[in-house]
Amino acid sequence: MNMAVFSIKRSSDCRNCESRPKNVFCDLPDEALDLLDRHKIVNHYKRGQAIFHTGSLPSGLYCVNSGVIRLEASGSTGNNHILRVVQSGGILGYRSLFANEAYEASAVVHEDSQVCQIPKPAVSELLAKFPAVGLKFLAYVSKELRHAEDRLCGMADKNAAERIAEALLFLKQNFADQTWTRKEIADWAGTTPETVMRTLADFADQDIVALQGRRIEILDRDALVAKANLSL
C-alpha cells in the first residue's frame, strides 16, 4: 500500500522501447512517438506497491515496460477479485480514462515493474493527431469486454474445478515464470484458497499438475484444457 515511487527518470525514447511492438502504439509514426517521449514519465515500482487505487480519478495512461501488474477490485465483503493481469506491452488505466470514470480497481505490482505514465493531455493530443490510435484502443477494449463477458458466463455455469483449471491455464500460459498463491488463483477464479488447494491436490492425484511446495507445474496441459471445459 506504499504509493511512493522510488525512482523517476526520463527514458531514452519510445522508438527503441522493447514493449512497444507488443502494444497499441506499435505502428505509430515517429512524430507520434516523439510526442509520447516529450510527455511521458518513467516510473519504477516494487512488488506490492499500488500504481493507482480504486475510486481515484485517472490522470493519464500507464504503459507497462517491464514487470507484471495485477488489477484488483475489492468487494464489499472483503473478497478481492483479480480483473486483469498486465505485463510488458500492456496498458493500464485506459478504461477509466476513456469512460471518464474513477478507477474501478487498484493496480498492484506483482513483479517489480517499469511503467511509463502518459499524462491525460498528451493522450488527448495523441488521439486528436493520430486517430488510428483511437481505433487500436477500440479494438483493445472490445477484446477486453469479450474476455470479461466470457468470464461472467463462466462464473455462472462452470463449477469451481473448471474455473480453477481455466485460471491455471491463463496464469501459467501468459505469466509462466510468475508464482501465484492459492489466494491469487482463487481471486481470479472466483472461489476460495481452500477450494483451490483441494482442487490442485485432486489434479496432482491425476498427474495433471505437480505441486512442489508452493510452486505449481503443469504436467498435462491437454488434460487441464479438458478439465476447464472451454467453450472457445
Add this chain to the structure above:
Amino acid sequence: MNMAVFSIKRSSDCRNCESRPKNVFCDLPDEALDLLDRHKIVNHYKRGQAIFHTGSLPSGLYCVNSGVIRLEASGSTGNNHILRVVQSGGILGYRSLFANEAYEASAVVHEDSQVCQIPKPAVSELLAKFPAVGLKFLAYVSKELRHAEDRLCGMADKNAAERIAEALLFLKQNFADQTWTRKEIADWAGTTPETVMRTLADFADQDIVALQGRRIEILDRDALVAKANLSL
C-alpha cells in the same frame, strides 16, 4: 429462430431520428448523418427473431430505433445468459465489429423493433472522416467493460437474493414497461428460475414487491436497493 425480416425500407433521414439524441451519433455534423442515411438499411423485427447469431461474423453496426433487444450467450451446458439489453438509442454489434471477432452472443428481439443496419464499409468511412465518433465508441465500450466487470465481481461475492434484487432494479428501472419471465431474470442474475421464484415470493412476503400473476411490481425500491447490497 426465424431470421426473416418482414419489412425493409429506407427511412426518411437520421437527422430526425428520435433515437439519435440518445446514442453515440448524437452530435454529428449533417455531412456525417448524410453518410449514414445513404448507406443504412432500416429493418423491422418481431419478438423472438434473431438479428444475429453467436459465431457469425459482423457485417456492420445495428442502431436500435425502437423496441427492445436482448443479447444472449448460450453456455455449453445449455444455460443462457443475458449479457446486455438494448433499447432505443443503443447500438448492437459494435464489440465484435471493433474487435474484429465473431459475435459472442445472439441478439434476440424482446419487443418488436426497428433497427438500422450500418454496413461495415460505411462505419469505416464514418470513423475515418469523423474521428470523434471513435472516441464516443471508446467511451461507450469502456463503460460497458466496467459494467461487465462489476457483474463479474457480483457473481463471485453476492448471493442469489442480492443478484436477483439487482436484476429487478436494473430491468425494471431501464425497461419499466417490459415483462420479464422468471427465466429471463435468472439468465440475467446467473441463477435458476426456481431460485428467482422463491426469492420473489420472499420479497413479496416482505412487501418489497407485489406479484400479480407473472407481473412484478416494485413496491419498496429502497428496500430492494438494500437487498441488492450495491457497491456503487
Add this chain to the structure above:
DNA sequence: CGTGTTATTGAAGTGTATCAAATTGCGTGG
C-alpha cells in the same frame, strides 16, 4: 377453447464456503 409455455411449490442431494488447527515455507533481521 384447447395446448404448450410459464409459474409455483416440494423434496432431496451436493458443491462449496466457512471455520479451525497444524504445518510448511519464505523473507527478514539479527
Add this chain to the structure above:
DNA sequence: CCACGCAATTTGATACACTTCAATAACACG
C-alpha cells in the same frame, strides 16, 4: 548465514445455499 516470525499452505469437519428433479397449477396464445 541462520533463526525467527509471519504468511501461506494444507487437511478436516461442518453447515447451508443453491441446484436439480418432479409434479401440479396458472396463464397466454393461436
